[in-house]
Structures are given as C-alpha cells and as structure tokens.
Amino acid sequence: MKVLLVNGGPHKNGCVNTALEEVANTLNKEGIDTEIFWVGTKPIAGCIACKTCVKTGKCVFDDVVNEFVEKAKDADGFIFGSPVHYAGATGAITSFMDRVFYSAFNGGKGDVFMFKPAATVISARRAGTTATYDQLNKYFGITQMPIISSRYWNMVHGATPEDVKKDEEGMQIMRILGRNMAYYLKCIEAGKEKGIKLPEQEKINFTNFIR
Secondary structure, eight states, X not given: OEEEEEEOSSOTTSHHHHHHHHHHHHHHHTTOEEXXXXXXXXXXXXXOOOOHHHHHSSOSSOSHHHHHHHHHTTOSEEEEEEEXXXXXOOXXXXXXXXXXXXXXXXXXXXXXXXXXXXXXXXXXXXXXXXXXXXXXXXXXXXXXXXXXXXXXXXXXXXXXXXXXXXXXXXXXXXXXXXXXXXXXXXXXXXXXXXXXXXXXXOOOOOOOSOX
C-alpha cells in the first residue's frame, strides 16, 4: 500500500513539507509506503474546460498534472498540502487540483481517486487555515473519496520549518493523521480480502437545476 503526499507550497523543503514528512514517517512506521510529490514553481495553467481529457484521459497541457495523475493510478491514498495565501489555498495547488481531479475523473469513467481515502494538510503563520481546509476537502467530497481526519483539523503553524517543528500540537495532529490513514487503508485491504465489493455506480445525471 502506498500514500502519495502532495506539497503544494512554493518551497520544496518549507513548512508544508515539514508537516507532510511527519505524516509520511508515521505511515512508514505503520508499514505504508509513501512518496512526497512537489508541484514545483513553474506556472500551472488553470483548467480551460476543453474536455480533451474526457476523450484521451490526459490533460491537454502536458505538465506536472499529467505526471501526477500517472503516479496517482498506483496510489492507495492521498494527502494534499498547501500553505495559506490570503486565507485560501495557493494559486498553484488550486490550478493543479482543478485539472488533476477533472482529468482523472475522465467523464466519470476513471477510478484514479474514487473510494481512495484522502486528507488535506494546511500550514499557516497565523490564520486562514480552516478556510483553506474546507476549500481542499471539497475535491474529495465530489469524487467519492473517504476524508481522513485527525484529533483536530489537519493544520500546523509557523513561519519557518523550524517553527513548525515547535508546534507540538500540530505535529501530533500530523502523526495521528498518519495513523488514521494507515488504519483506513488496512480496513479497505481487509474488506477486499473478504470479497466486499465497491458500491454499485449509477449513471451520472448532469442537470442545471432547470431540466
């Protein structure tokens, strides 16, 4: 089993990565493989709703998004991390996730994310964490992904990685998140061994509230 953790911050070894490493270390102790995927600092275009991905399974912009989706196919769980920029997620992680989830959804035919557990990790110097937490969790709720929580909302505080490490409660929250993610992954694996099938899927009815 493997969890793919996404660093949506502009600094590869910054505050978000510090939090994700704490989760990853805990997952490793639970026997779960991990990989931290950094979105980088190159510009990430937003989704243009061209629907090329519905036909090809790939986003028309061949960049870090397509690279991640290929990795995601072999992952069993996901954790997406972002710092707070103006009380919300970064522009980079927002564009990244818009395109990742739309292209991976593939018109409802894909199973890249469906029923795989996911969580967010938010880092801030001071405020805006809960708004960002709510924002990113919506990607999971629309994709039938179990949302993994911790003892508190999944957040850390600090202006530097060193500050984050001093956030004793925040780091504990990361460890609990890792153990909770490992627990759900093991439960899913046990269910498969018992022959429990995934829920039956209905054909999607797209409406515009008028017809």
